[in-house]
Amino acid sequence: MSYEGAMPTDTRLSRMLHVLIHMDHIGAPVTSEVISQMLDTNPVVVRRTMAGLRAAGYLTSVKGHGGGWALARPLDEVTLRDIHDALGGPKVFAIGLADNDPRCLVERAVNAALKDAMVEAEQRLLTRFGEVTIGALSRDVAFPHTHPPEASGGADV
Numbered sequence: 770m771s772y773e774g775a776m777p778t779d780t781r782l783s784r785m786l787h788v789l790i791h792m793d794h795i796g797a798p799v800t801s802e803v804i805s806q807m808l809d810t811n812p813v814v815v816r817r818t819m820a821g822l823r824a825a826g827y828l829t830s831v832k833g834h835g836g837g838w839a840l841a842r843p844l845d846e847v848t849l850r851d852i853h854d855a856l857g858g859p860k861v862f863a864i865g866l867a868d869n870d871p872r873c874l875v876e877r878a879v880n881a882a883l884k885d886a887m888v889e890a891e892q893r894l895l896t897r898f899g900e901v902t903i904g905a906l907s908r909d910v911a912f913p914h915t916h917p918p919e920a921s922g923g924a925d926v
Contacts, residue, residue, distance in 0.1 A: 779859045781818065784808055785852055789827075790907045793844050798837030818856070825855035845904030853898055861891050 791807060792799050801812040801819065808815065819838050822828045829841045853859070864887060866880040 778863065781856050781859060782849070782853055785818065785822065785856065786849065786903060786906065789840065789844060789847075789852070789903055790910060792838065792840055793903075793907050794910075798831055798835065798839045800837040804838065821857070822852070822855050825851070827851065827855060843904065844907055845902050847903050848899050849901050849903065849906075850895055850898035852903070853895070861894055862887055 788804055801815040804815045805812040829839050867876050
């Protein structure tokens with residue numbers, strides 16, 4: 770179901786998983802420019818996001834000719850939860866609690882029920898994220914013999 774005027778969704782996790790799987794299949798350093806073309810975004814946004822994954826130990830960066838971003842660990846050692854956490858642990862639900870009148874007994878009862886359900890659902894989702902490696906996702910992808918835009922071309926990491 771779609772709601773007009775709904776809050777935009779946070780797609781960083783799915784977009785970074787996409788990039789990491791492409792990087793694994795490319796097997797060579799990939800520049801921020803190439804990644805920005807994959808994601809149809811600005812290379813500055815790519816560098817900022819990738820820097821967080823580098824700080825968490827999942828990527829390395831190499832400057833100079835032939836440089837770029839590279840995987841620091843095999844994708845079989847990295848889970849969806851790892852990347853979620855490296856991205857700052859974005860909220861998994863856009864649903865929020867009402868806070869118009871905290872003295873209202875109905876509002877308090879509704880908030881308590883929603884909060885408990887959302888906490889339980891979030892825990893289950895994050896537990897599942899921790900059980901799935903990106904390597905397993907990567908093996909599920911049937912890549913044609915084409916690749917994303919040229920993976921080399923200087924290092925603008």
